[in-house]
Amino acid sequence: MKIFLSFLATLLLLPLSLFSQTIFQQPLSPRIANYQITVRLDTEKKLLQGEETIRWRNHTANPTRELQFHLYMNAFRNRESSFLKNRHLRIRRFDVKTGQLGGVDIKQLVVDSEYDLTKKIEFIHPDDGNEQDSTVIRVPLPREVKPGESVEIQIQFETRLPEIIARTGYSGDFFLIAQWFPKLGVLEDKGWNCHQFHPNSEFFSDFGVYDVSFTLPKEYVVGATGILVSEERGDSLQTLLFHAEDVHDFALTAYPRFQKATREIEGVQVVLLYPPEHAGMVERYFIAITYALQDFGSWYLPYPYPNLTLVDPPIYGMNAGGMEYPCFITVGSVWGMPKGFKLLPEEVTVHEFGHQYFYGILANNEFEEAWLDEGFTSYATTKVLDKHFGKHTSFLTLGGILMGDFDHQKKTYMEHPKRDYIVKPSWKFELGDYGRMVYSKAMLTLMTLENYLGEDTMGKIMKTYFQRWKFKHPHTQDFIDIVNEIAPENMDWFLKPALYGTEVLDYEVYQIAYRKTKSLTKEQADSLEQPYNNSVTVLRRGEFVFPVELRVVFDNGDTLTTHWDGKERYKIFHFQRPEKLVSACVDPENKIYLDINWTNNSRTFRQNELAFQKHWLASLSLFQNFLLSLFTF
Amino acid sequence: MIAFSMKSGLQRGWQLKRILAIFWLGNLLIAALFLRPYTRSFYQFFKYRLVTDQLARQNLYTYFAEFYHYMKPAVETARLTLNLGGLLFFVLTILLSGGLVYYLLNREEVQLRTFWSQCGYFLGRMSRLVLLSVLLFLTVVLLSGIVFALIFWILPEHSPENQMFWAAVLGAVFTLFFLILYFIVLDLSKVYLVRNDSPVVPAFRHALRLFGKQFGKLLVTYALFYLLSAALFGFSFWLHSQVPGNSGWQIAVGFALTQIFLVLQFWFKFARIGALVVYTQNAE
Numbered sequence: 082m083k084i085f086l087s088f089l090a091t092l093l094l095l096p097l098s099l100f101s102q103t104i105f106q107q108p109l110s111p112r113i114a115n116y117q118i119t120v121r122l123d124t125e126k127k128l129l130q131g132e133e134t135i136r137w138r139n140h141t142a143n144p145t146r147e148l149q150f151h152l153y154m155n156a157f158r159n160r161e162s163s164f165l166k167n168r169h170l171r172i173r174r175f176d177v178k179t180g181q182l183g184g185v186d187i188k189q190l191v192v193d194s195e196y197d198l199t200k201k202i203e204f205i206h207p208d209d210g211n212e213q214d215s216t217v218i219r220v221p222l223p224r225e226v227k228p229g230e231s232v233e234i235q236i237q238f239e240t241r242l243p244e245i246i247a248r249t250g251y252s253g254d255f256f257l258i259a260q261w262f263p264k265l266g267v268l269e270d271k272g273w274n275c276h277q278f279h280p281n282s283e284f285f286s287d288f289g290v291y292d293v294s295f296t297l298p299k300e301y302v303v304g305a306t307g308i309l310v311s312e313e314r315g316d317s318l319q320t321l322l323f324h325a326e327d328v329h330d331f332a333l334t335a336y337p338r339f340q341k342a343t344r345e346i347e348g349v350q351v352v353l354l355y356p357p358e359h360a361g362m363v364e365r366y367f368i369a370i371t372y373a374l375q376d377f378g379s380w381y382l383p384y385p386y387p388n389l390t391l392v393d394p395p396i397y398g399m400n401a402g403g404m405e406y407p408c409f410i411t412v413g414s415v416w417g418m419p420k421g422f423k424l425l426p427e428e429v430t431v432h433e434f435g436h437q438y439f440y441g442i443l444a445n446n447e448f449e450e451a452w453l454d455e456g457f458t459s460y461a462t463t464k465v466l467d468k469h470f471g472k473h474t475s476f477l478t479l480g481g482i483l484m485g486d487f488d489h490q491k492k493t494y495m496e497h498p499k500r501d502y503i504v505k506p507s508w509k510f511e512l513g514d515y516g517r518m519v520y521s522k523a524m525l526t527l528m529t530l531e532n533y534l535g536e537d538t539m540g541k542i543m544k545t546y547f548q549r550w551k552f553k554h555p556h557t558q559d560f561i562d563i564v565n566e567i568a569p570e571n572m573d574w575f576l577k578p579a580l581y582g583t584e585v586l587d588y589e590v591y592q593i594a595y596r597k598t599k600s601l602t603k604e605q606a607d608s609l610e611q612p613y614n615n616s617v618t619v620l621r622r623g624e625f626v627f628p629v630e631l632r633v634v635f636d637n638g639d640t641l642t643t644h645w646d647g648k649e650r651y652k653i654f655h656f657q658r659p660e661k662l663v664s665a666c667v668d669p670e671n672k673i674y675l676d677i678n679w680t681n682n683s684r685t686f687r688q689n690e691l692a693f694q695k696h697w698l699a700s701l702s703l704f705q706n707f708l709l710s711l712f713t714f
Numbered sequence: 715m716i717a718f719s720m721k722s723g724l725q726r727g728w729q730l731k732r733i734l735a736i737f738w739l740g741n742l743l744i745a746a747l748f749l750r751p752y753t754r755s756f757y758q759f760f761k762y763r764l765v766t767d768q769l770a771r772q773n774l775y776t777y778f779a780e781f782y783h784y785m786k787p788a789v790e791t792a793r794l795t796l797n798l799g800g801l802l803f804f805v806l807t808i809l810l811s812g813g814l815v816y817y818l819l820n821r822e823e824v825q826l827r828t829f830w831s832q833c834g835y836f837l838g839r840m841s842r843l844v845l846l847s848v849l850l851f852l853t854v855v856l857l858s859g860i861v862f863a864l865i866f867w868i869l870p871e872h873s874p875e876n877q878m879f880w881a882a883v884l885g886a887v888f889t890l891f892f893l894i895l896y897f898i899v900l901d902l903s904k905v906y907l908v909r910n911d912s913p914v915v916p917a918f919r920h921a922l923r924l925f926g927k928q929f930g931k932l933l934v935t936y937a938l939f940y941l942l943s944a945a946l947f948g949f950s951f952w953l954h955s956q957v958p959g960n961s962g963w964q965i966a967v968g969f970a971l972t973q974i975f976l977v978l979q980f981w982f983k984f985a986r987i988g989a990l991v992v993y994t995q996n997a998e
Contacts, residue, residue: 253872338874358876396875416875473774484775492779666764680780683764692766695965697753702972704745704796708803709979712737714811714844714900 102310102324109327109385110288110552113140114265122258122297122335127183127251129240133262137287138231141270148192148220148234149205149275151286153260156278157243158184161213163206163277163508164247183243183250187218187263191235196223208277208508216278217266236263247280248404248411255394256301257401257411258333260284267446267554276448279508281515283440283447283454286329288552293331296320302339304354304390306331306409327385327552328407329444334392342367347374349384355393362414362426366391369430376465377438380540381547384437391430403429405436421478423470428486432462442551450557451507451515452580456523460531463487463524487528487674490521495677498522499583504557525674526579529627532672533575534568542567578625579675585623588647588667589681590631592618595661615662617654617684621647625675632669635660663687715996716935723988727981730817732824733810737980738973740806748799752792755785771960808844812836815908818988832908839907842914847900854896858889894936899925901987902932905994924997932993939986943979950975 120131139145156164159182190199203219206212226232240261243250249259266275267287276282291307299319307325325331339354342363351374353366370391374384392411394401402413410433414426435458439445445453466475466486477484494517501514503523510518531539546555546563557580564572578584595615617633632642637660645652645667656662664685671679727734759781760766768774782789813833817824862885869881902921903914910917925932950971957968 255872356874358874395872396878397872416879473772473776477775482773482775482778488776488779491776492783495779495783664764678780678784680760680763680765680777680784684762685764685766686762688760688762689766689770691962691965692760692770693753693757694962695770695959696756697749698965698969699959700753700756701745701749702969704749704799705741705972705976708741708745708800709976711800711804712807712980712983713897714804714807714840714847 102308104308104324104326104387111138111140112289112327113138113287114329115289115291116262116331117292118262118331119294120262120296122256122295124254124256124298124301124335127242129238129242129258129261131238131240131262133236133238135234135236135265136231137234137265139226139228139268141268142228143270144225144227145268145273146222146225147273148222148232149266149273150218150220151260151264151266151275151278151284152185152187152216152218153264153278153284154183154185154240154243154249155215157182157246158215159213161211162216163209163211163214163279164216166211166213167280167508183241183246184215185238185240185261185263188237188239189235190220190237192220192222193224193233194235198223206277207275208279208506211277214277217275218263219273238263245398245400248401250401252398252400253395254337255398255401256333256335257392257394257398257404258335259330259404259406261333262331264330274446274448276508279448281451281510282507283451284330285444285446285448285554288327288329288444291323291325291328291331293323293325293333294320295323295333297335300337301335302337302341302354303333303335304339304352304392304409305333306390306407308388325386325408328441330406332406332409334390334394334401334409334411336395336398338395346371347378347384349374349386350388351391352388353391353393356395358395358416359393359414361416362393362418365414365420365426366393366412366430369427370434372465372469373431373434376468377435377461380461380464381438381543382442382551385442386437389434389437393426403433405433405440407441408437410434410436419479423466423476423486427470428462428466428476431465432458435459435461435465438547443547444552444554445556446554447507449506450504451519452503452523453555453557453560455519456503456527459490459520459524460527463490463528487524490524491674491677493517494521494525498585498677502583503580522579522675526576528674529579529672530564530572530575532670532674534572538568575627582625584625585677586625586627586673586675587622587677587681588627588629588673589620589622589678590617590665590667590684591620591651592616593662593665593684593686611657611659613658613661615656615658617656617662617665618651619645619654619665619667620651621649622681623677627673627675629667629673630669631665631667633665634663636663715993716931716938719931719935719989719992720938720985722992723985723990724981726818726821726988726991727984729821730814730824730984732826733814733817733829734977734980734984737807737810738977740810741803741976741980742973744799744803744806748795748802751795752789755788755792756781758788759785808840809833809837811840811904812908814984815904815987818984818991819905819909836908839914839917840904843900843903843907843918846903846914846918847896850896850899854889854892857892858885861885861888890940894933894940895925897986898932898936898990901990902994905987905990909991909994924994927997928993932990935989935993936986939982939989943982946975946978946982 115136116133118131118133120129122129156162187202191197198220201221204215205217205219206214245252249257264286266273267285296318298317299314303321305323306328307323310322310324313320338356340357342353344351344367351370353363378384386408388408390409393414396415399413402411404411412426412430412433418425436454439457440454447454463486473483473485475486476488497517501510501518503518507515542564545567546560550559561576595613597612619631626647628644628646630642630644632640634640635658666683668676668682765777769777810833812835813829816832865881865885899921902924903918906920907917953971954968957964959965959968
């Protein structure tokens, strides 16, 4: 009861505007898990002290007698947690040795304002049975929550922020506060879906409304998921109230040196928070986000939220860059970044914004099917960047080297294409295969699918996917079903091996030849109308079967295009013609992004010697200069 | 004195056209020879492929990525060969040093027979000087490391990156400063070694003595020479960027520009040592 009264008092202290604020007249989502959080940041101790009230509704067909929560921050509590223990897996920008560990403690947990269940909290380890991991808890309920019924949970918690790790924590006076509060898992018909926090895995939760009251020293500039409803400034502290609807997470940032740039783009208020030394990057961010808002809006659906916050961390907080939360993304750049280098800030801005759609709106389970957010986002990012910056120049144009956004994905995939497959729980990937499969191969798969079906059909598929699954939790099969519904043919033959298989796709023009018909004399052959028997041997080098287009060119300039279902190991094409064959090329437009070797797609009798001369002389000049640098004696 | 030594060094360096040609040809031949396994792999991978049409116009990363991936064993072998070429050129510069310094000291017409005999005569001592220079170089590395550590120790933690950038630039300037000192001492040692026909250690001692006496002038002279080289590098880079290299003649022009640049850089190196000769003569 004491707890209840304290929460009641806290809530009464909140301004009325907090509760009267409404963004959407009609809810966009089912609003299953709704959070009211009051939190205070101690910037010296790097400590968050908070209280949250969660109103949760059982939307499944089955009753439940327990609740499950994520305590993500406990991944950094000890070195034996599943997250830190598996640090040999590829963890982005993280150093356990120097990183200060963090954690979250639940001080009190009360259900329905009267049942103190703090002592009944039990740590569970559904994924790996690691007893040292404390990222998931189970709380038995005093009563059964039937389908359609709600329950209210009040939690007092304390979160120790780590030095930035997994894009959360602090560095100096910069704070990126994410995965910071006890958060409900997702109840499905088959039970609770609440996975432990692993190095590769991200998150999964239900949609809801968030009201967050955030107190911290007043010199800090703050950004957050949601709109700022009100602010109170005292002598040394400030309290900011944020409100967000139809989102499934809430992140905050605070930094005293942040500059703020605000623009209205496509009806969305875009706020960019950046350190003063990144002022030169501001236009680049806004250009990138404008392209993204326009393209995603026209391809999928207009960005539904009124606001979007972009956080560009200072250099020492850069480990927090490149992450997505609802209406809130962290990007990144460095002072003096050349314009030809588009990984920072353009690529990362478009990519993280893309997650507002693939994760934000289509809230797939990132633990179990990470490709649905990372793969789709990578695919859409490539499309946006290629459209505005050029296919071969959308990533890098420096020192005479041209690199498209898809290039680095293709290179990553090409290195070990057979080692794993795409649709797999994220924590089960080894080595660098998570990125290789979930980002790279998935992106190449979707681009190949689009090029095969055509942009219009793919556009219809994507729009339908969004219309049907927005503000829900789609699965891989849901996407496949829509593809098969809209495409002119059932695409399982492509999607199943691409998503669930390790087969490699590689077609090669193995040989080209021409000869005159043997049994004739030269005079007889010359008098024939079609004396040349031209042949092209196309080889399927991989196990992945894919129909290919073959384009042949003859010495009079004639071009002929034919198709092959690609099923046999090889096929010899014969062309009886008056002209000699000059060249042949499978997939001449490079539409098959999954093809791991584009160079072997063609053969010609007229190779371009200039390419060799150019490369030879460039290499020679470079090597001569290298030798000159050795003339140190 | 500074201007005079530089002028004299440049003049004398230019007079040694035959030796200049040997250095340049050595550079070109070693590069061409040791590059062959790499270019052969490149040719093998792309021969009779249509992508050469695209590569003739643009350096598309995607095809280079495929080349380096699918020809990895050949490229690894080629890299080893390139390293061997580098080592050979380094040895060649040690070999040629004796003859070069001899003709910078003696203002006579270059006779190749004499040049080679001087190269051979001083080879042993020049090689020993290389060993000594390694110690000297390690000192430079150590000093630079200390300076960098000091700068970043003084810089407040969590400084913005523009401040960190300029701090790094400051560290780099100190490193360059130490490197210039290193080259002055090393080149002076070579001059004394040939001039006095002395063993390595006395020559090194002489070099340090003159270095101590004429520190400022020597430093300015070398710094000006390096600035000249840097300016030439910048100009050459800009000139190259003006030649896109999309046709045979453009490629040829680009290559010719590189060769001119290399010859000029060799000349400046000769001129630097030539300027030191003036200082050593003046010190008597």
